[in-house]
Amino acid sequence: MSAMTYDKAMEQFDPVFGIEVHIELNTKTKMFCGCANEFGAEPNTQVCPVCLGLPGSMPVTNEKAVESAIRLGLALGCSIRESSRFARKNYFYPDLAKDYQISQYDEPTCYDGSIDVVLDDGEVFTIGIERAHMEEDAGKNTHVGGTGGIQGASHSLVDYNRGGVPLVEIVTRPITGAGARTAEVARAYVATIRDFVKALDISDGRMEQGSVRADVNLSLRPKAAPGEDQNAVPFGKRSETKNVNSLRAIERAIHHEAARQAELLLAGEPVVQETRHWHEDTGSTTPGRSKEEAEDYRYFPEPDLLPVEPSREWVEELRSTIPEHPAKMRARLMEEWGFSDLDMRDAVNADALDLIAATVAAGAKAQAARKWWMGELARTANDRDVTLQELPVTPAHVAELQGLIDDGKINDKLARQALEGVLAGEGSPTEVVASRGLEVVSDDSALEAAVDEALAAQPDVLAKIQDGKVQAAGAIVGAVMKATRGQADAGRVREIILQRAGVEG
């Protein structure tokens, strides 16, 4: 690529973009049959006459998928159509069992919504949603021989396990006005959708497994002259980059496409309206099928299915189950918990927000909860190569552990040992403290004896303390802690040393 960059492109052009996000729903069964909807099974083991498209078979709509789609639509502020239809999208491809995909066309269930996305600096950008519709996924082709692509392959294998998996496709309106922040906005939008579907518990939201997949449309138009209305400038020709499947890739793909298109436009060459493939390794796109020769999908209403007609009562009932906007919830929690931007981002990235919230709900202070989950427990999870959620410790355990510290029953060091016991399955923190005998020595006479012994052993230190070098007491504290195998309250030990030395703390 040449010297053209995203930043330079943004100086001269105004970008318009749109995003289609496909969400794989986490229903137990597929969209139109009773087969299991699970990732990772042996090829062609989760199939039946319906999702294999055998002659005579017929689809039946999964009501749970409809519920998920409506809840997502409500979360996106969409209107829910009183009567919507499925349609057939006709095209021949081996991974499409019936050679048509059941989707929605002119009557999507959810339409006309909008959602706020919050950028890293707190700026809020509103994205218009054109529609959110239901459809079924296709199977998966594997090309054998050659380089793994279809070109040069000796033959191809088809796995229909994914065929018929329920999807919701969310389509934005053309998004204007983001200017140089386009890439950030696009990324934040997809992140918001991902967070929302997880909060709604309608999808696992795992982009790396393809549960959330994005296609990014981008076009450039000249910047309006001063005093001219940018919205009066017509849109340029757009490209649609398919399967951009990570947040970072969304940003990179927009950077690449903006620079590529700007270079063409500046050279006086046309941008071709086409689909393009994203290449993660090179960070670039290559042309797919151009729209001019694109197939005519011959949509028509699916005659094997009845219209989707959710009652108003049901829709209102579902509306009451919509969780708070994830970014807004985060902003609220950040303030309530007194977290820094960095604290918050780390907690989000570690997928620890729910755990921290539950720990706080169980009685711990937010900073203490964060310290445990993002410190000791994050390290353990990392060592064991599991997620925080998979550790055998609950938010209630963590709150209980912190409570023991706050009550002075144990100190930080003992707490870590207690946590070790919990992680080893020895019981709750209180149980581990009791069974391992981890309680701090709170008997002053025992501590006084230990202090006296230590002071006697290091008379020079006592002299220093009495000389006013109070920090020298640390050596005595260390000796006492060692003698009590860490089960002393270091603060109390220090007080006793100072009393014995006859100085005030």
Place this chain on the structure above:
Amino acid sequence: MTDWTRATAAQMVAALKAGDVTSVELTQAHLDRIAAVDTDVHAFLHIDAEGALATARAVDAARAAGEELPELAGVPIAVKDILVTEGMPTTAGSTILEGWVPQYDATVTRKLREARMPILGKTNMDEFAMGSSTEHSGFGATHNPWDLDRIPGGSGGGSAASLAAFEAPLAIGSDTGGSIRQPASVTATVGVKPTYGGVSRYGAIALASSLDQLGPCARTVEDAALLHEVMGGHDPMDATSLNEPVPSCVAAAREGREADLTGVRIGVIKELSGDGYQPGVEQRFEESLDKLKALGAEIVEVSCPSFEYALAAYYLILPSEASSNLAKFDSVRFGKRVEKGNVERTMSATRAEGFGDEVKRRIILGTYALSAGYYDAYYGSAQKVRTLIQRDFAAAFEQADVLVSPTTPTTPFKLGERIDDPLAMYLNDVATIPANLAGIPGMSLPSGLAPEDGLPTGFQILAPAHEDARMYRIGAALEKALADEWGGPLAAQAPELEVAK
């Protein structure tokens, strides 16, 4: 010794219960008849003698053991090859499915098995049910037992011919534009298209999903009713299946035989007569009306002006849906495969070789009608006509309890006569198509033999949606009145086939 192949299903049920005959005897008698005449009739594409006899033996054993059995247990049946049957080849009359053995049963197949009816085999049909003569079968035409040079109707010519040739007492049909009723008309048998959704379509290879309906074929109205009640009912596997009880067809048919039709209004559809209707067909139709009048019914004339556009609308909706339904025959997962190096060429070559001309004609028509830029003018307009036809029916049913017409404009034409003239072939269904567009039930029963050619004519009765029982009652009344005049059922008058003499 009784020739059980001449008995009605109802008589077989009584004889089985009385111990006068066993299911094995009934089944074997029909298998023998098939062996004797089917070389000439060619009603069957596949015969399952072993399976049928196994079912029969099990039923006989169960009956001997005093087990409670379903009403039709032990009565053999023929199944149109459009219905998938686990472990039994299913082709829908197409060579593209030659050799395919389904891994699952259609809902209706399952119901037949649960009813413990021996399945004799699969009957011939126009390829994917596209046709009115069975000449479009990929495996050769079926011949009309009344005259082997003539068509048995279509697409369900195999099922109708199997009844007329006494190869089976009952058969399953499917009706998208008349494929049950038109074959019944030209073979002097009884065929019923139930209300749309009354019988599950799950496992019936789809032609046009919004028009297709499975239904019973028989030689008497009562027998059709017995089978209708076995087939019907809600099916969670078919989203378009009606969630309501099966209509009481049997009771209605039995009551109809004793019926006084006083107060019943019979609407004659003005548009389904005149030009194109054979005089003998109209004559027998008028005589049937006289019988109904004599039973006390009031005859009124009704007009359905939108019927003029029914055929045109039908030949847009059907090919559109069919073009999509038939896409799955792509060689990837089942059926024929003509290897041509890559998947695109293989799909193309398989479809070029596996589909017949009529199927290709309709796929092309439908693909065109659904194309961007043409959709509104073709598919969209056809759906509007459909709404107008539904309104015509609604208005007509304000004036009459049932509507009637000749089932087909003519008696069966000769094999080969219309094969090169699709429009003439399509016109055969002009009277049957409106019921499919509106989703209402229809029945055809014999009205006699046309004086000019001595071939069967049919009488069609249409009822409002969900009122299937109403046409069984009136059909049974007419059947009884005609049989009284003929001295028995018309089917008995069929000329004995040369081969069986």
